[in-house]
Amino acid sequence: MAYHLLQRDKPGAQRLAESLRLALERVRHCEKCNSYAEEAVCILCRSERRDATLLCVVETPADVLMMEQAQCYQGLYFVLMGALSPLDGIGPREIHLDRLLRRATDGLVREVILATNFTVEGEATAHYVGELLRAKGLAVSRIARGLPVGGELEHVDSGTLAQAVLERREV
């Protein structure tokens, strides 16, 4: 990309540089959800149409976008900006757990939905955060794992299939 811009699109390179400069200058973390925002509190957290009794915990701002695109959730979010990974030096402080605890115990939140990734780090984070929040008397849930929409059993990996069987529900 750098070569392309240098060789063929110098005005484009200028615009990109300016956009990056402005982003570095203006973008900060929302005081409530910790996602990227240009104001102290982001648009989503300021919205009165969201259900303030639900708080969904995700790893990255991109995860918030994905959840919003799925149009399946009306509550609020907290973005950890990562997942616990002791070997990489990422502990509770690096994923802002003190702020999450304060946010989740604001008196309005009733249920916290853990939507961290289904990786080793994401699972460990969900477990750790879940224990902390349960100890504060909050209802804690974890998003379900299973077959993709339109998926066929014979084409699904065995790990996903095994989880789908373990997490089956009554119909």
Ligand SMILES: [Zn+2]
């Ligand atoms: Zn926010």
